[in-house]
Amino acid sequence: MQFDQILQYALSGFSTGAIYALIGIGFSIIYNATGIINFAQGEFVMLGGLLTLTCLDLLQLPLWAAIPCAVAVSTVAGLLFERLAIRPLRQPTPINLVIITIGGSILIRGLAMLLWGKDTHAIPAFSGDDPIAIGGATILPQHLWILAITVVIIAINKFYFYHTISGKAMRACSYNRRAAGLVGIDVRRMVLFSFMISSAMGAVAGIIVAPLTMTAYDVGVMLGLKGFCAAIIGGMSSGIATVVGGLLLGVLESLGAGLISSGYKDAIAFIILLLILFIRPQGLFGKADSERV
């Protein structure tokens, strides 16, 4: 086995892993604020990609304007989803909420199918398609964009949760909703915020991968599941642990496909998920009573 092959596996793994991480963090943010797993997270990834396409083709916007536009519309979609589907619930038991998110994801996917059709669509790369060689392995400029944007988003996330009032309030909700409510934090608004933040993040993830992977109304399912795996490995933390979880998953998948067999690529992801759930349900890095933000 040559070194450049291993390097290529690792690089490919890192770039897919970064996406898993971004989607995974979206899962964790909502989980931490509300205690539910939002299975519609993958659909926001899809919305990001397809809305960018619409902004580019239909509204003829340049790429730099189309992206914020798509993120904004996805955020509004996240807001509406929380307002119309999550909040009206009388008895918000976790199982009810989870089922609602699954229903929501099917609805969003169905609407997207009607709006954009069943075809796969391509989005142009942000800065060209010429591969960059790194010691015998190659990556595309888009991979660098993915890694850079992931780092930036995680930095913003960190800043928000630790250095702003509303971020701190959201953390407070995750520790103890009732106590947070008692000290005057509007818990329902925090829940709404969490949906908006994670739908925006999902949309960003969907936009930055679309030039590499193409986009269609049903891309959200698999990416959502992989993001969920990343979040589980990271113990549902919305910080660095989920990022490491995502990267680990990406690299293991890629190495597994390259060195063992490509037939087991997805199996590897889900075996890791099961192992983590059996052996360390608190996540790879979590202490049993870890802080969950």
Next chain:
Amino acid sequence: MKKILAVCSALCLTLMFASVSCAAGTVKIGGLFAVTGPASFLGEPEKKTLEMLVKEANEKGGINGMKVEAVIYDTTGDATKAVQLATKLIKDDKVSVIIGPSTTGESMAVIPVAEKEKIPLISCAAGIKITEPVKQWVFKTPANDHVAAEKILNYMAKQKQKSIALLTVTDGFGSSGREQIKALAKQKGFTIVADEVYGPKDTDMTSQLTKIRGIKPDAIICWGTNPGPAVVTKNVKQLGIKIPLYMSHGVASKKFIELAGSPAAEGVMLPAGKLAIYDVLPKNDPQYKLLKEYDQAYKKAFGVEASTFGGYAYDAWLLASSAIKKSGAAPDKIRSAIEQTKKLVSVSGVFTMTPKDHNGLDLSAFEMVKVSNGDWVMIK
């Protein structure tokens, strides 16, 4: 003035007679397509094509003066539903012939029903199992996958390429292609040096391709439908792999070039059904005129390009309607007339059925093409 009146009344009379003769007979054709659900990319153009053709036929006065009525049901790609609907078509709607279903799984499930009730079934699915072994009442219009695979291997033999790396998708289309390439390769003396797979929703195949790059085969054959092959094409370009890349007929449309991007898709070769490339066919090709007409009519009616899949329904309609024209609307007569089809020029190819061959297509159904300057060119 009297003359005009006379002509008018004569016209009226003939029109009346014509409508009377129309009402005298209707022939019912059943359609089973996966219009929604995972196989909707097959079922939707099939349904639209059949509806368009039936409308056209009725405007021209039907088949032998008989009005055509199409009863089309959506199977949603579900085999159980397909069987129920097939029974409904036969028992309640009393159709003379069934076109569809869209997928191999559904077709296999419906076959026993058609055989038992003795109604001809013209499947629009590609699986080789449908017509091999031959079933008395069952036909199919898409060419077998191994015909496309053979086309690639024949071309490779000409180029003296001996070792193959396979990269196939893990769905029905991919695994059937994989098995058939392997069997054919063995027969024709090729060696398979890598046998990699990818999932239908996978977004990055660089791991598989890096492995293949290390093995250095003479050619890579990728077998799948969009978007996987477009991702593979992009990844090949990214990794700087210079090995010739072959794709299946499953991506023989402009959509593939668009998705992969024209610099990356340059040089990709594949066997294409003639519909996808009719504008580069020689004008004297027997199918040229029909393909052009179909594509233009479809574009006019639905605003999108006609697809190979819609073409399968076109073939089925042509087989059925020619049979009805020849020997009337009784199911057993339709069946034997379809079996005697000779050199019927249609979308997927030129059909010649025999009691031993209920598909009727050969290697001429495909042409090898290559992507050059963002479009297809034929290669010999």
